[in-house]
Amino acid sequence: MSKVQVIEICKTLDQLYTLDNISLTLNPQECVVILGPSGCGKSTLFNIISGLIKPDKGKIIIDGQDYTGKTGRVGYMQQKDLLLPFRTVLDNIALPLVVKGESLKQARNKAKSYLSEFGLVGFENYYPRQLSGGMRQRAALLRTYLFASDIMLLDEPFAALDAITRHKMQLWLINLRSQYNPSILFITHDIEEALLLGDRIYVFSPLPARIIGEFNVKGLSEPEKNKYKKKIIELL
Amino acid sequence: MKKSANIAHNAAPAIALLFLLFLWEFGVRFYEIKPWILPGPVKVLSSLIKEHNLLLMHTGITLFEALTGFLLAVILAFITAFLLTHVEWLNRAFYPLLIISQTVPLIVLAVLFTLWFGWGLTPKIIIVVLVCFFPVTINFIEGINSVDPDQVHLFRSMGANKWTIFRLVKLPSALPAFFSGLRIAATYSIMAAVIGEWLGAQKGLGYFMTLKQKSFAIDEVLAAVFIICLMSFLLVKAVDFLEYIMLPWNRINENGKY
Ligand SMILES: Nc1ncnc2c1ncn2[C@@H]1O[C@H](COP(=O)(O)OP(=O)(O)O)[C@@H](O)[C@H]1O
Numbered sequence A: 001m002s003k004v005q006v007i008e009i010c011k012t013l014d015q016l017y018t019l020d021n022i023s024l025t026l027n028p029q030e031c032v033v034i035l036g037p038s039g040c041g042k043s044t045l046f047n048i049i050s051g052l053i054k055p056d057k058g059k060i061i062i063d064g065q066d067y068t069g070k071t072g073r074v075g076y077m078q079q080k081d082l083l084l085p086f087r088t089v090l091d092n093i094a095l096p097l098v099v100k101g102e103s104l105k106q107a108r109n110k111a112k113s114y115l116s117e118f119g120l121v122g123f124e125n126y127y128p129r130q131l132s133g134g135m136r137q138r139a140a141l142l143r144t145y146l147f148a149s150d151i152m153l154l155d156e157p158f159a160a161l162d163a164i165t166r167h168k169m170q171l172w173l174i175n176l177r178s179q180y181n182p183s184i185l186f187i188t189h190d191i192e193e194a195l196l197l198g199d200r201i202y203v204f205s206p207l208p209a210r211i212i213g214e215f216n217v218k219g220l221s222e223p224e225k226n227k228y229k230k231k232i233i234e235l236l
Numbered sequence B: 001m002k003k004s005a006n007i008a009h010n011a012a013p014a015i016a017l018l019f020l021l022f023l024w025e026f027g028v029r030f031y032e033i034k035p036w037i038l039p040g041p042v043k044v045l046s047s048l049i050k051e052h053n054l055l056l057m058h059t060g061i062t063l064f065e066a067l068t069g070f071l072l073a074v075i076l077a078f079i080t081a082f083l084l085t086h087v088e089w090l091n092r093a094f095y096p097l098l099i100i101s102q103t104v105p106l107i108v109l110a111v112l113f114t115l116w117f118g119w120g121l122t123p124k125i126i127i128v129v130l131v132c133f134f135p136v137t138i139n140f141i142e143g144i145n146s147v148d149p150d151q152v153h154l155f156r157s158m159g160a161n162k163w164t165i166f167r168l169v170k171l172p173s174a175l176p177a178f179f180s181g182l183r184i185a186a187t188y189s190i191m192a193a194v195i196g197e198w199l200g201a202q203k204g205l206g207y208f209m210t211l212k213q214k215s216f217a218i219d220e221v222l223a224a225v226f227i228i229c230l231m232s233f234l235l236v237k238a239v240d241f242l243e244y245i246m247l248p249w250n251r252i253n254e255n256g257k258y
């Protein structure tokens, strides 16, 4: 059974027809990339999947249950790290568990056990301002993972980083996937990133967003990926 | 070299103050100004020491009024800010009134309060509350409203309710603005209590000053003024200290170091 099913979602924002009949699926342990031009409605789709806003039409099914307009099920990481500047790194990571009802002490202990995997050992008592951009994104990613380890929505998580750091983070995410096997929906407007990280790629059109292509790129070799790259460029 | 420059930098206001006091003392002596017109700082200081028992008693009363009013105002401001930022129709109904309320001349209200509540402590405390309430409330509301909406969305996406979001996100984000309001309130709280006393009281520094003014004991009036300045200054410093303790993350400077 698929983890997430997005079924015929339509959405108009402020009289702007944004999402036009979007349907897609995310299978267990898969990394599905949503690729599309800026402003086409990708983040809006994530807001709908996470339950923050309701679609005008369509359904969100998670693990076979209707989650349309319901929050608190998936881990959602936005483009900004959104770490609270007044909390230490450790507390920032632990807070989602507190929201879920765990005690702060319990939550901190759980968070601590992941610090080394996420390259944050020794920085747990720093404030976010004291960390580099890459570290902040890793902290935000850990926070997302701890909240919902099975389904993560990542909205252009590395877009704000410099090229070198971004590439390091991409490799690190691949490594992380092989270790924890989460199901990931990943938004990007970067074709290279989509081909590097994705098992499957959905290509979105400019506003109103429609799915104009779906590519299965899992385990392909470099030359094959290059062929897909040309196809996608032609589409966009 | 750098250290001595730093000391000079910090000592500058104290040196300026000493210079002005010296000028004052010198002027009073040089022009032989009568002490019931303007006494020099030395005379004021000696009155301060001579009358310290009486002054201390009145100071206690004024401080009590100011602190009680200040605390009540903070509690009221907290509740008001929470309600106005969470209930849209309350905000629409009361926020404009809150702003307009500042155009009412306080001194007239103070006279009325004395009429209604007598010469006890109550009218003074109410005046302090009115003076302190506004800056704290407005700053707090601004602080809460300036929270990054995406930050709120993140916690909403986790399924957090309004109260949890207020407690974990909005309240701590608004604390620096809250403290700005608190600092303004601290500056005016003592003065508000004194104004209340001035218009009719049996105790307190304001009462003491009206009494001494009538008998032309200007040195003692100025001694009371000195105490008022000192208390206001210390209260502001206390707020600064509280902020320093409560907002450790704010101490980190641009370079990301303490
Ligand atoms: N809350 C909103 N109200 C109205 N329009 C919005 C809102 N949020 C985004 N938009 C608009 O909807 C379109 C899609 O936005 P978004 O989903 O953020 O695009 P993307 O993430 O693909 O860059 C954009 O044109 C944007 O300006």
Ligand SMILES: [Mg+2]
Pocket: A039, A042, A043, A155
């Ligand atoms: Mg976006």
